[in-house]
Amino acid sequence: MTVGDPAPADLSGRRSTRQRSALVALLEELDEFRSAQDLHALLRARGDAVGLATVYRTLQSLVDDGQLDVLRSTDGEAAYRRCSPSHHHHLVCRSCGRTVEVADPPVERWAARMAAEHGFTDVQHQVEVFGTCAACTTAPS
Amino acid sequence: MTVGDPAPADLSGRRSTRQRSALVALLEELDEFRSAQDLHALLRARGDAVGLATVYRTLQSLVDDGQLDVLRSTDGEAAYRRCSPSHHHHLVCRSCGRTVEVADPPVERWAARMAAEHGFTDVQHQVEVFGTCAACTTAPS
Protein backbone atom coordinates (compact mmCIF):
# COMPACT_ATOMS: atom_id res chain seq x y z
CA MET A 1 0.00 0.00 0.00
CA THR A 2 2.92 2.36 0.58
CA VAL A 3 4.09 1.95 -2.96
CA GLY A 4 2.39 4.08 -5.55
CA ASP A 5 -0.78 2.13 -6.01
CA PRO A 6 -3.45 3.94 -8.00
CA ALA A 7 -5.55 0.78 -8.32
CA PRO A 8 -7.63 2.13 -11.19
CA ALA A 9 -10.32 -0.55 -10.89
CA ASP A 10 -10.64 -0.62 -14.64
CA LEU A 11 -13.19 -3.11 -15.84
CA SER A 12 -11.59 -3.38 -19.24
CA GLY A 13 -8.08 -3.70 -17.89
CA ARG A 14 -8.11 -7.38 -18.59
CA ARG A 15 -5.09 -8.88 -20.24
CA SER A 16 -5.45 -10.00 -23.76
CA THR A 17 -4.60 -13.66 -23.96
CA ARG A 18 -5.12 -16.36 -26.54
CA GLN A 19 -7.64 -18.12 -24.31
CA ARG A 20 -9.70 -15.06 -23.64
CA SER A 21 -9.78 -14.10 -27.29
CA ALA A 22 -10.80 -17.59 -28.35
CA LEU A 23 -13.72 -17.63 -25.95
CA VAL A 24 -14.91 -14.17 -26.91
CA ALA A 25 -14.64 -15.06 -30.59
CA LEU A 26 -16.65 -18.22 -30.09
CA LEU A 27 -19.38 -16.40 -28.21
CA GLU A 28 -19.44 -13.87 -30.99
CA GLU A 29 -20.40 -16.57 -33.45
CA LEU A 30 -23.05 -18.23 -31.33
CA ASP A 31 -26.62 -17.11 -31.11
CA GLU A 32 -27.92 -19.46 -28.46
CA PHE A 33 -27.34 -19.92 -24.79
CA ARG A 34 -24.65 -22.51 -24.17
CA SER A 35 -23.41 -23.98 -20.94
CA ALA A 36 -19.87 -23.49 -19.76
CA GLN A 37 -19.18 -27.18 -20.29
CA ASP A 38 -20.53 -26.84 -23.77
CA LEU A 39 -18.37 -23.86 -24.64
CA HIS A 40 -15.36 -25.65 -23.26
CA ALA A 41 -16.06 -28.64 -25.52
CA LEU A 42 -16.63 -26.42 -28.54
CA LEU A 43 -13.33 -24.65 -28.02
CA ARG A 44 -11.51 -27.92 -27.76
CA ALA A 45 -13.28 -29.23 -30.85
CA ARG A 46 -12.16 -26.29 -32.94
CA GLY A 47 -8.60 -26.67 -31.75
CA ASP A 48 -8.48 -23.71 -29.38
CA ALA A 49 -8.03 -25.83 -26.30
CA VAL A 50 -8.63 -23.86 -23.11
CA GLY A 51 -8.72 -25.16 -19.57
CA LEU A 52 -12.13 -25.65 -18.03
CA ALA A 53 -11.26 -23.49 -15.06
CA THR A 54 -10.26 -20.72 -17.41
CA VAL A 55 -13.55 -20.95 -19.25
CA TYR A 56 -15.42 -20.49 -16.00
CA ARG A 57 -13.16 -17.69 -14.87
CA THR A 58 -13.39 -15.80 -18.12
CA LEU A 59 -17.13 -16.28 -18.40
CA GLN A 60 -17.47 -14.91 -14.90
CA SER A 61 -15.44 -11.84 -15.71
CA LEU A 62 -17.40 -11.19 -18.88
CA VAL A 63 -20.63 -11.37 -16.90
CA ASP A 64 -19.20 -8.96 -14.36
CA ASP A 65 -18.38 -6.58 -17.17
CA GLY A 66 -21.90 -6.88 -18.48
CA GLN A 67 -20.87 -8.43 -21.76
CA LEU A 68 -22.78 -11.68 -21.24
CA ASP A 69 -26.27 -12.79 -20.32
CA VAL A 70 -26.60 -15.68 -17.90
CA LEU A 71 -29.54 -18.01 -17.70
CA ARG A 72 -30.13 -20.79 -15.23
CA SER A 73 -31.93 -23.71 -16.75
CA THR A 74 -34.26 -25.79 -14.63
CA ASP A 75 -31.63 -28.47 -14.15
CA GLY A 76 -29.29 -26.04 -12.47
CA GLU A 77 -26.83 -25.55 -15.28
CA ALA A 78 -25.84 -22.00 -16.16
CA ALA A 79 -26.00 -20.95 -19.79
CA TYR A 80 -24.18 -18.00 -21.30
CA ARG A 81 -24.74 -15.85 -24.36
CA ARG A 82 -23.33 -12.58 -25.58
CA CYS A 83 -25.40 -9.62 -24.61
CA SER A 84 -27.61 -7.95 -27.13
CA PRO A 85 -27.44 -4.19 -27.09
CA SER A 86 -31.10 -3.86 -26.19
CA HIS A 87 -32.94 -5.38 -23.31
CA HIS A 88 -35.08 -8.37 -24.20
CA HIS A 89 -36.28 -11.75 -23.03
CA HIS A 90 -36.19 -15.26 -24.42
CA LEU A 91 -38.39 -17.98 -25.71
CA VAL A 92 -36.39 -21.16 -25.29
CA CYS A 93 -37.14 -24.60 -26.71
CA ARG A 94 -36.62 -27.06 -23.89
CA SER A 95 -35.94 -29.81 -26.36
CA CYS A 96 -33.50 -28.42 -28.91
CA GLY A 97 -32.41 -25.25 -27.16
CA ARG A 98 -33.38 -22.93 -29.97
CA THR A 99 -33.82 -19.41 -28.72
CA VAL A 100 -36.04 -16.61 -29.93
CA GLU A 101 -35.52 -13.12 -28.62
CA VAL A 102 -38.61 -11.21 -27.75
CA ALA A 103 -38.86 -7.60 -26.76
CA ASP A 104 -41.59 -6.59 -24.41
CA PRO A 105 -41.87 -3.02 -23.27
CA PRO A 106 -45.13 -3.62 -21.38
CA VAL A 107 -43.51 -6.17 -19.11
CA GLU A 108 -40.65 -3.82 -18.44
CA ARG A 109 -43.00 -1.14 -17.27
CA TRP A 110 -45.06 -3.59 -15.31
CA ALA A 111 -42.03 -4.89 -13.42
CA ALA A 112 -40.84 -1.42 -12.60
CA ARG A 113 -44.23 -0.26 -11.38
CA MET A 114 -44.85 -3.41 -9.39
CA ALA A 115 -41.50 -3.08 -7.65
CA ALA A 116 -42.04 0.56 -6.89
CA GLU A 117 -45.44 -0.14 -5.36
CA HIS A 118 -43.82 -2.49 -2.87
CA GLY A 119 -40.96 -0.17 -2.05
CA PHE A 120 -38.33 -2.19 -3.87
CA THR A 121 -35.35 -0.44 -5.40
CA ASP A 122 -32.45 -1.47 -7.59
CA VAL A 123 -34.74 -3.75 -9.51
CA GLN A 124 -33.86 -6.42 -12.01
CA HIS A 125 -36.25 -8.82 -13.59
CA GLN A 126 -35.92 -12.14 -15.23
CA VAL A 127 -38.50 -13.38 -17.69
CA GLU A 128 -38.00 -16.59 -19.61
CA VAL A 129 -40.56 -18.60 -21.47
CA PHE A 130 -39.90 -22.29 -22.00
CA GLY A 131 -41.77 -24.50 -24.41
CA THR A 132 -41.40 -26.95 -27.22
CA CYS A 133 -40.82 -25.42 -30.61
CA ALA A 134 -42.79 -26.39 -33.69
CA ALA A 135 -40.02 -28.55 -35.09
CA CYS A 136 -39.59 -30.56 -31.91
CA THR A 137 -43.32 -30.93 -31.43
CA THR A 138 -43.72 -32.72 -34.75
CA ALA A 139 -40.44 -34.59 -34.65
CA PRO A 140 -40.46 -37.98 -32.90
CA SER A 141 -38.52 -38.01 -29.67
CA MET B 1 -62.04 -49.53 3.08
CA THR B 2 -64.96 -49.60 5.47
CA VAL B 3 -64.13 -46.54 7.49
CA GLY B 4 -65.00 -43.14 6.10
CA ASP B 5 -62.10 -42.14 3.93
CA PRO B 6 -60.50 -38.95 5.30
CA ALA B 7 -59.08 -38.42 1.84
CA PRO B 8 -55.49 -37.25 2.44
CA ALA B 9 -55.78 -35.15 -0.70
CA ASP B 10 -53.36 -37.37 -2.52
CA LEU B 11 -53.49 -36.29 -6.09
CA SER B 12 -51.71 -39.22 -7.58
CA GLY B 13 -51.93 -42.05 -5.14
CA ARG B 14 -48.98 -41.10 -3.03
CA ARG B 15 -48.64 -42.97 0.21
CA SER B 16 -49.13 -41.06 3.40
CA THR B 17 -46.02 -41.45 5.49
CA ARG B 18 -44.68 -39.78 8.57
CA GLN B 19 -41.88 -38.23 6.57
CA ARG B 20 -44.10 -36.84 3.87
CA SER B 21 -46.53 -35.40 6.41
CA ALA B 22 -43.74 -33.79 8.37
CA LEU B 23 -42.37 -32.08 5.30
CA VAL B 24 -45.76 -30.88 4.14
CA ALA B 25 -46.55 -29.58 7.62
CA LEU B 26 -43.27 -27.71 7.76
CA LEU B 27 -43.84 -26.11 4.40
CA GLU B 28 -47.29 -25.13 5.54
CA GLU B 29 -45.76 -23.04 8.31
CA LEU B 30 -43.14 -21.35 6.23
CA ASP B 31 -43.70 -18.31 4.12
CA GLU B 32 -40.34 -17.96 2.47
CA PHE B 33 -38.42 -19.91 -0.08
CA ARG B 34 -36.12 -22.39 1.59
CA SER B 35 -33.55 -24.71 0.10
CA ALA B 36 -33.86 -28.47 0.35
CA GLN B 37 -30.83 -28.58 2.62
CA ASP B 38 -32.47 -25.96 4.77
CA LEU B 39 -35.73 -27.84 5.05
CA HIS B 40 -33.85 -31.00 5.90
CA ALA B 41 -32.03 -29.23 8.72
CA LEU B 42 -35.25 -27.66 10.01
CA LEU B 43 -36.96 -31.04 10.14
CA ARG B 44 -34.10 -32.55 12.03
CA ALA B 45 -34.06 -29.61 14.42
CA ARG B 46 -37.70 -30.03 15.31
CA GLY B 47 -37.24 -33.74 15.89
CA ASP B 48 -38.91 -35.02 12.74
CA ALA B 49 -35.74 -36.49 11.33
CA VAL B 50 -36.09 -37.35 7.67
CA GLY B 51 -33.41 -38.58 5.31
CA LEU B 52 -31.96 -36.05 2.92
CA ALA B 53 -32.76 -38.21 -0.07
CA THR B 54 -36.36 -38.39 1.05
CA VAL B 55 -36.56 -34.64 1.35
CA TYR B 56 -35.41 -34.26 -2.23
CA ARG B 57 -37.70 -37.01 -3.48
CA THR B 58 -40.73 -35.65 -1.70
CA LEU B 59 -40.03 -32.09 -2.73
CA GLN B 60 -39.77 -33.27 -6.31
CA SER B 61 -43.09 -35.08 -6.17
CA LEU B 62 -44.80 -32.09 -4.63
CA VAL B 63 -43.49 -29.91 -7.42
CA ASP B 64 -44.75 -32.41 -9.96
CA ASP B 65 -48.15 -32.26 -8.34
CA GLY B 66 -48.09 -28.50 -8.53
CA GLN B 67 -48.15 -28.00 -4.79
CA LEU B 68 -44.80 -26.26 -4.60
CA ASP B 69 -43.06 -23.38 -6.32
CA VAL B 70 -39.42 -23.76 -7.19
CA LEU B 71 -36.98 -20.93 -7.57
CA ARG B 72 -33.38 -21.14 -8.61
CA SER B 73 -31.20 -18.62 -6.89
CA THR B 74 -28.23 -17.19 -8.72
CA ASP B 75 -25.86 -19.54 -6.95
CA GLY B 76 -27.60 -22.57 -8.36
CA GLU B 77 -29.42 -23.71 -5.28
CA ALA B 78 -33.10 -24.58 -5.62
CA ALA B 79 -35.53 -23.05 -3.18
CA TYR B 80 -39.02 -24.36 -2.45
CA ARG B 81 -42.17 -22.82 -1.10
CA ARG B 82 -45.75 -23.94 -0.91
CA CYS B 83 -47.85 -22.85 -3.83
CA SER B 84 -50.63 -20.37 -3.64
CA PRO B 85 -53.80 -21.69 -5.20
CA SER B 86 -53.58 -19.24 -8.05
CA HIS B 87 -50.78 -18.72 -10.49
CA HIS B 88 -48.50 -15.83 -9.59
CA HIS B 89 -44.96 -14.55 -9.65
CA HIS B 90 -42.55 -13.21 -7.09
CA LEU B 91 -40.85 -10.07 -6.02
CA VAL B 92 -37.81 -11.16 -4.08
CA CYS B 93 -35.52 -9.04 -1.95
CA ARG B 94 -32.00 -10.02 -2.85
CA SER B 95 -30.75 -8.90 0.50
CA CYS B 96 -33.13 -10.37 3.08
CA GLY B 97 -35.01 -12.86 0.94
CA ARG B 98 -38.43 -11.45 1.73
CA THR B 99 -40.93 -12.46 -0.90
CA VAL B 100 -44.01 -10.75 -2.18
CA GLU B 101 -46.43 -12.58 -4.40
CA VAL B 102 -47.78 -10.70 -7.33
CA ALA B 103 -50.45 -11.81 -9.71
CA ASP B 104 -50.29 -10.65 -13.25
CA PRO B 105 -52.89 -11.80 -15.73
CA PRO B 106 -51.52 -9.59 -18.54
CA VAL B 107 -48.16 -11.28 -18.45
CA GLU B 108 -49.82 -14.68 -18.53
CA ARG B 109 -51.69 -13.78 -21.67
CA TRP B 110 -48.65 -12.16 -23.20
CA ALA B 111 -46.50 -15.25 -22.66
CA ALA B 112 -49.12 -17.55 -24.12
CA ARG B 113 -49.66 -15.40 -27.17
CA MET B 114 -45.96 -14.85 -27.75
CA ALA B 115 -45.32 -18.59 -27.61
CA ALA B 116 -48.18 -19.36 -29.93
CA GLU B 117 -46.93 -16.86 -32.47
CA HIS B 118 -43.64 -18.67 -32.67
CA GLY B 119 -45.17 -22.13 -32.87
CA PHE B 120 -44.19 -23.13 -29.36
CA THR B 121 -46.33 -25.57 -27.41
CA ASP B 122 -46.38 -26.93 -23.89
CA VAL B 123 -45.40 -23.54 -22.60
CA GLN B 124 -44.23 -22.57 -19.16
CA HIS B 125 -42.97 -19.22 -18.13
CA GLN B 126 -40.84 -17.99 -15.34
CA VAL B 127 -40.99 -14.42 -14.15
CA GLU B 128 -39.08 -13.26 -11.12
CA VAL B 129 -38.32 -9.74 -10.10
CA PHE B 130 -35.35 -9.15 -7.84
CA GLY B 131 -34.66 -5.96 -5.99
CA THR B 132 -33.86 -4.51 -2.61
CA CYS B 133 -36.84 -4.02 -0.34
CA ALA B 134 -37.53 -0.81 1.50
CA ALA B 135 -36.23 -2.11 4.81
CA CYS B 136 -32.93 -3.26 3.35
CA THR B 137 -32.51 -0.09 1.35
CA THR B 138 -32.53 2.09 4.46
CA ALA B 139 -30.72 -0.36 6.71
CA PRO B 140 -26.92 -0.42 6.53
CA SER B 141 -25.52 -3.60 5.04
Add this chain to the structure above:
DNA sequence: GATGTTCATGAGAATCATTCTCGCACAGCG
Protein backbone atom coordinates in the same frame (compact mmCIF):
# COMPACT_ATOMS: atom_id res chain seq x y z
C1' DG C 1 -56.40 -59.18 12.59
C1' DA C 2 -53.19 -61.51 9.52
C1' DT C 3 -50.74 -61.36 5.19
C1' DG C 4 -48.63 -60.29 0.88
C1' DT C 5 -47.39 -56.97 -2.53
C1' DT C 6 -45.52 -52.73 -3.51
C1' DC C 7 -43.80 -48.46 -2.80
C1' DA C 8 -41.20 -45.24 0.40
C1' DT C 9 -37.24 -44.73 3.13
C1' DG C 10 -32.42 -43.73 4.27
C1' DA C 11 -27.30 -44.27 4.58
C1' DG C 12 -23.88 -43.77 1.81
C1' DA C 13 -21.92 -43.80 -2.76
C1' DA C 14 -22.06 -41.62 -7.16
C1' DT C 15 -22.61 -37.71 -10.23
C1' DC C 16 -21.92 -33.31 -11.96
C1' DA C 17 -21.26 -28.46 -12.36
C1' DT C 18 -18.52 -25.17 -10.45
C1' DT C 19 -14.68 -23.35 -7.62
C1' DC C 20 -10.26 -23.58 -5.47
C1' DT C 21 -5.11 -24.49 -5.18
C1' DC C 22 -0.79 -23.50 -6.55
C1' DG C 23 3.21 -23.88 -9.45
C1' DC C 24 4.31 -22.14 -13.96
C1' DA C 25 4.02 -19.16 -18.22
C1' DC C 26 3.38 -15.02 -20.39
C1' DA C 27 1.62 -10.01 -21.20
C1' DG C 28 2.79 -5.49 -20.39
C1' DC C 29 6.06 -2.22 -18.89
C1' DG C 30 10.53 -0.06 -17.91
Add this chain to the structure above:
DNA sequence: CGCTGTGCGAGAATGATTCTCATGAACATC
Protein backbone atom coordinates in the same frame (compact mmCIF):
# COMPACT_ATOMS: atom_id res chain seq x y z
C1' DC D 1 16.11 -7.87 -21.92
C1' DG D 2 14.58 -8.67 -17.64
C1' DC D 3 10.76 -7.85 -13.81
C1' DT D 4 6.48 -8.40 -11.88
C1' DG D 5 2.06 -9.52 -11.38
C1' DT D 6 -1.77 -11.56 -13.61
C1' DG D 7 -3.73 -15.38 -16.26
C1' DC D 8 -3.43 -20.30 -17.10
C1' DG D 9 -4.38 -25.23 -16.26
C1' DA D 10 -4.44 -29.94 -14.12
C1' DG D 11 -6.33 -31.93 -10.61
C1' DA D 12 -8.33 -31.73 -6.02
C1' DA D 13 -12.10 -29.92 -3.38
C1' DT D 14 -16.78 -28.52 -2.69
C1' DG D 15 -21.56 -28.82 -2.46
C1' DA D 16 -26.02 -29.76 -4.16
C1' DT D 17 -28.63 -33.30 -6.03
C1' DT D 18 -29.47 -38.11 -7.53
C1' DC D 19 -28.84 -43.00 -7.45
C1' DT D 20 -28.46 -47.77 -5.22
C1' DC D 21 -30.43 -51.21 -2.78
C1' DA D 22 -31.68 -53.63 1.31
C1' DT D 23 -35.11 -52.79 4.83
C1' DG D 24 -39.53 -51.23 6.57
C1' DA D 25 -44.08 -49.26 6.30
C1' DA D 26 -48.71 -48.58 3.92
C1' DC D 27 -52.63 -50.36 1.85
C1' DA D 28 -55.73 -53.74 -0.09
C1' DT D 29 -57.30 -58.20 0.49
C1' DC D 30 -58.54 -62.22 2.84
